[in-house]
Amino acid sequence: QVQVVESGGGLVQAGGSLRLSCAASGNIFRINYMDWYRQAPGEQRDLVATILSGGGTNYADSVKGRFTISRDNTANTVYLQMSSLKPEDTAVYYCTTRATYYRGSSTVSGTFWGQGTQVTVSS
Numbered sequence: 714q715v716q717v718v719e720s721g722g723g724l725v726q727a728g729g730s731l732r733l734s735c736a737a738s739g740n741i742f743r744i745n746y747m748d749w750y751r752q753a754p755g756e757q758r759d760l761v762a763t764i765l766s767g768g769g770t771n772y773a774d775s776v777k778g779r780f781t782i783s784r785d786n787t788a789n790t791v792y793l794q795m796s797s798l799k800p801e802d803t804a805v806y807y808c809t810t811r812a813t814y815y816r817g818s819s820t821v822s823g824t825f826w827g828q829g830t831q832v833t834v835s836s
Contacts, residue, residue, distance in 0.1 A: 715740075719734065719827040720734050721734050722832045724833045728797060732795070735747065735791045735827060736790045744766060744810055745811040748762065749793045750806070751804035753803060779795065812825060
């Protein structure tokens with residue numbers, strides 16, 4: 714199996730910055746891609762940013778130009794650098810990974826989620 718742990722959330726004033734980290738661990742053969750999602754109270758969970766194994770990235774329109782996703786392949790870690798934060802960025806941020814992992818003598822793929830980290834932006 715694969716474990717996913719986020720860190721780096723907190724309280725910040727509007728216009729400020731935060732950096733989230735997410736580490737995947739376990740019997741990993743390959744990380745295919747890693748995403749950041751967020752969910753505000755009473756809202757659906759939305760995709761924020763994606764980074765592919767080759768380094769390609771995609772962003773939600775609402776965060777383009779303000780957020781940057783990056784990845785350390787050697788450490789199976791993904792980061793989300795958030796700048797120019799707005800109160801509407803307040804949410805629980807979740808990391809997810811699509812990974813191929815060892816199970817016995819074979820490999821299988823699955824999608825794994827972290828427990829989430831709270832980001833609160835005050836006005």
